[in-house]
Amino acid sequence: MHDLPQQLANGLILGALYGLVAIGYTMVYGIVQLINFAHGEIVMVGGFGALTAYLALPGGTTLWLALPLMLIAGVLVSTLTAVAAERFAYRPLRNAPRLAPLITAIGLSIFLQQLVFSFYPDAKKARVFPKIPGDPFSLGSVTIQRSDLFLIIAAPLCMLALGWFVTRTRSGRAMQATSQDPDTAKLMGIDTDRIIVMAFAIGAAFAAVAAVAYGLRSGQVDFRMGFILGLKAFTAAVLGGIGNIYGAMLGGLALGLAEALATGYIQHLPGMHLFGGGAWKDVWAFVLLILVLLVRPQGLLGERVADRA
């Protein structure tokens, strides 16, 4: 168990990535009770937006200058895609049965994948994404890749900003009110259509931050990256209690830790030597989900809600 601190660090970093994406699922669900299965692709287009900005910069630009520009481009692309999706794909179905927007989301997800696959230059296979250059650095027995610095700084900042926004600003309070009771919120003078757009936009901005972090970590982006990342993030959102923003981050961290620890230790348990290692990590992630939902169907921080009258 001598590498436990390292495994915990890996788990937390991976978990923060899941958490950032999970925010998008949970915010949209909290406001319109829609599971936006296209959210993984919102992450993906953000990654390609950032890559485009990087490629457009002159050759020798240092990454410290390029990174903010990439981030802005990624956020812009993700947000515009999400807002357009809301306007043209989801809003017309606002009062349709729940299944209709769900199917639309899956369709949109495939559409966005194919759009990038077909029209982005050389996107048929993974495109190289820059990494933060330099050796990994060590804190005691823990080694951290330089590229992960971005996530280590960005994730807590994003969460603090979001927490402050939701509780301390007029728009944030309107958002809480809309998620608790949209009809009453309207009668309090809140333009709920605007709030819905805002929820999609914030989720997309977080998705773009996650996309840049993912690109830096893995050194590549590809048109399928949103699928498994989106699925894991959705799992994290459910794990934490869907609709709760802190739950999304907590769920992400829990999922990341579970994956890291399962990868590192399951094979050392008696009789389990076949089930360890990276190949099984997804299995253990979903086992965790099933176990938590058996005990707490509403998720870690979710509240038991009676069906809306």
Added chain:
Amino acid sequence: MTTTAAPLLEVTGVTMRFGGLTAVNDVSLTVGEGEIIGLIGPNGAGKTTFFNCLTGLYVPTEGTVRYRDVQLPPKPHLVTQAGIARTFQNIRLFANMTVLENVLVGRHTRTKEGIFSAILRGPGYHRAEAESRAKAMELLEFTGLADKAEHLARNLPYGEQRKLEIARALASDPGLLLLDEPTAGMNPQETRAAEELVFAIRDKGISILVIEHDMRFIFNLCDRTAVLVQGQKIVEGDRETVQNDERVITAYLGAPLEEAAPAAEGTTPAAPEDTK
């Protein structure tokens, strides 16, 4: 029209149909500046539906609603912006927000804050936020909830939840307040306190349209009372007019037996036992 000034609220021929059911049928009503108007009627008479037509939750099938001589748009948030606020028959607070936050949400239309000024936290943000909070606290003082500002709304006792709904409605600086059964489930003392509160609101210059079942409450408060039966307004006037109107008595108590009996005898002998 040769009248001097248009009334605050002018409802003309509002009809609301749901499929084949006519819930509100050709109802006209005016509320003047500084008036308290009552709206009574048996359960299912269409009172709340009528309120929903006024506040843009429903778009009336026919008829118009004008406020300060402007036709109201059929969007709830624009109606609130225009100056009409309401409370609900079944309490509809934001249960998981604090008392203060509920009132701040009510203030939404009267504050301006773009998402960018909030992110940048400029001086405008701090000023607007401080003003909103001061105004909200003032309303909580007014309704007697100031010491519970930080409690979660769902933890308040029932009577105070009703008060909070009123405080939240007042936060939008309305010119007209619609109260939907404000004393439902209250004991007599609480009802008296609610009467005082309604008068105090009127003294702030806010007109009130109130739905109630408590007749004493209605007749103590209201300048005029309209009676709605099966979607139709059958009478409107002061206490005497309403209390002595035979159609109102019939609607609430049923037709007197002496009149019903001979009519029933003509049809079937067994009818009197059934008409209970």
